[in-house]
Amino acid sequence: MPVVTICADLVEDDAVSFGLDFVGRLRKVKAPVSTSNRALYEAVANSFDSTSSLKDKGRITVRILRKPDDTSVFKGTDAQSYILEGYEIEDNGIGFTDDNLRYFKESDTRNKPSGKGVGRLLWLHVFDWAEVTSIYDQDGSQWERSFTFSEANNGINDAETKPTKLTNRKATQTKVRLLRPKSNRIAALATDVKSLASHLLEHFLLFFTALKGPSLVVIDSVTSETQDVGNLFKEVIGDRHSEEPFNVKGLAFVLHHLMVKPTTTRKNTVNLCANRRVVTTELVSSLIQDVGNATAVTVDKSLRYQAYITGDYLDEIADDERTGLKFLADTEPEEEEPETSLLTEIPPMPVVQDQGITKSELFEKIADLIRMKLNTHLEGVRRQKEEKLEKFAQQDQPQFRPYLERAKQHLGRLKARPNQKAIELALYEARIDGRTEMNNLIDRIITESPAHEQVEDARKRLVEDFTKEANRANVYALAEYVCLRKAVISVLKALQQKKDGDADKNNVYESVIHNLFFPRFQTSDRIPASHASETRREIAHLWLLDERLVFHRLLASDVPPSKIRGFLSNDDNSTDIVVFDPAFSASDDLADLGSISIIEFKRPGRNNYGLAQKRIP
Numbered sequence: 001m002p003v004v005t006i007c008a009d010l011v012e013d014d015a016v017s018f019g020l021d022f023v024g025r026l027r028k029v030k031a032p033v034s035t036s037n038r039a040l041y042e043a044v045a046n047s048f049d050s051t052s053s054l055k056d057k058g059r060i061t062v063r064i065l066r067k068p069d070d071t072s073v074f075k076g077t078d079a080q081s082y083i084l085e086g087y088e089i090e091d092n093g094i095g096f097t098d099d100n101l102r103y104f105k106e107s108d109t110r111n112k113p114s115g116k117g118v119g120r121l122l123w124l125h126v127f128d129w130a131e132v133t134s135i136y137d138q139d140g141s142q143w144e145r146s147f148t149f150s151e152a153n154n155g156i157n158d159a160e161t162k163p164t165k166l167t168n169r170k171a172t173q174t175k176v177r178l179l180r181p182k183s184n185r186i187a188a189l190a191t192d193v194k195s196l197a198s199h200l201l202e203h204f205l206l207f208f209t210a211l212k213g214p215s216l217v218v219i220d221s222v223t224s225e226t227q228d229v230g231n232l233f234k235e236v237i238g239d240r241h242s243e244e245p246f247n248v249k250g251l252a253f254v255l256h257h258l259m260v261k262p263t264t265t266r267k268n269t270v271n272l273c274a275n276r277r278v279v280t281t282e283l284v285s286s287l288i289q290d291v292g293n294a295t296a297v298t299v300d301k302s303l304r305y306q307a308y309i310t311g312d313y314l315d316e317i318a319d320d321e322r323t324g325l326k327f328l329a330d331t332e333p334e335e336e337e338p339e340t341s342l343l344t345e346i347p348p349m350p351v352v353q354d355q356g357i358t359k360s361e362l363f364e365k366i367a368d369l370i371r372m373k374l375n376t377h378l379e380g381v382r383r384q385k386e387e388k389l390e391k392f393a394q395q396d397q398p399q400f401r402p403y404l405e406r407a408k409q410h411l412g413r414l415k416a417r418p419n420q421k422a423i424e425l426a427l428y429e430a431r432i433d434g435r436t437e438m439n440n441l442i443d444r445i446i447t448e449s450p451a452h453e454q455v456e457d458a459r460k461r462l463v464e465d466f467t468k469e470a471n472r473a474n475v476y477a478l479a480e481y482v483c484l485r486k487a488v489i490s491v492l493k494a495l496q497q498k499k500d501g502d503a504d505k506n507n508v509y510e511s512v513i514h515n516l517f518f519p520r521f522q523t524s525d526r527i528p529a530s531h532a533s534e535t536r537r538e539i540a541h542l543w544l545l546d547e548r549l550v551f552h553r554l555l556a557s558d559v560p561p562s563k564i565r566g567f568l569s570n571d572d573n574s575t576d577i578v579v580f581d582p583a584f585s586a587s588d589d590l591a592d593l594g595s596i597s598i599i600e601f602k603r604p605g606r607n608n609y610g611l612a613q614k615r616i617p
Contacts, residue, residue: 022155025107029118030321031125036188039126041203042119043089043176045277048207050093050174051214058214063088064196066222082222084191086127086179095136095174096145105156118320124151128180135164135173193220197227206276206308208233209241236261248357248365253311255366257373259303266294270307270366272325274318279325287367290381292416297377307370313356327359385411392423403430510601517541518577524555525565545599553581576600
């Protein structure tokens, strides 16, 4: 059978099959490891294009190619293991005719309306080479063409074509084998049938929303496990798909709403598409906080939500690798210009914006449409947030009750499923809002001057608003004061309970009670009365004895006089707590200075006092 080499017929120079520096163009392609599956998607997309005219008679098969793992014998197992060898994509489309091969051999071609002309270059970033075999019809005859696509071949330089016998006419068929994945890419590739079928469905989902189209099947070459992606679409989505056209600044888009069973994915996502293929994916929660990352959005808690957005504008701004979209940049607020003299002042250059929109403008509209679609779910989430706020303010921290209604007005500050810390922070923010409003009201009451007869009524309303806000602040402070003291007293009572393993089952050791009032072996010089921090502790629990003890000149806890500031003594005996110049001592006369108060903690029933210690019954 004659063999015909066609490279010379397609380009003037056999040595440069792409008509440019192939390796240089290859290196300019962006191919992050995390997007390695896109190399396979590009091959499948070519099959969709090739079979588009066949409608429901089109057939696409993706085979996961495996080979025996030669190292399995060293792993101490009798079972044969296999490793990924690559993928084979087979279709019954038009095939590699002369025109299609010429387009394949040229970079950045625009022969396909949905093509970028560089998809096949991704193959060589993920795999070492690709083998192509195609049977096609041309000029009334049937031909078989094969070639290897690789960096070593500078693209293609070995394409061969041979005629097939008419008596043994075959159906058109093209096989693309992507072989030997690079070692750093294997972990990022889908290597089992279910996972790969799910990835293909998510990426090409809009190809399946039409009533009729090519079938897509995934097969494992070793186990023969098979998954029909079309059937997976019917199972996961079925008829739970609707379209909603919308416009942003005169640009037309379509929002595809899909309610999805959590078989392939458990996340709620927004997918921006170019030419019906997913380019970027983001969580719905980045647009609408009340939609959890993986929370069901239907009443029966069975479905997730996914949005797919298409439009001519997205087709135009997709980058060559379909990994990003080139939106207009969001304009930043203008900064105040510095003062300049007339001699040095130069008029600013006018900023010319291209026709288009920013990503935030598009997402703002998408978020509004999704809110309307998921309104029932969002109302339920808001009710749950309100219930959590009410429970926390009524049962855990009643000092926040005055700010409960204000917090409900800002439910957007809370995630879909807030924890207790987030609830408390939201109430704190409501308190801060109230304090800010009170300060603003003070300024308005003071600064606003009468301008007409109704001003007194306006001022009266301002004063009433201020009084209400001030009352909320006072109620909060009082409730916090009461709750804190109740907590301290509860701890003190708990410390007086019997302890397992304690020789004396009736009372706890003195040091435990002592430390509750003030830490032992410390002075107020080292632990001043201030707000608590990593290095400081509030002297707040002295009020258990008397609130006036907090106001003193010096306090020492289990510190001998020889180590107390300004105390000239060699005595190493110490009292539990000694307070110098407290607000009260032997008398309640605040003018009585130079006084000392001594506090001793004695454990009832203690019998093991030393000779120098006095037993107190």
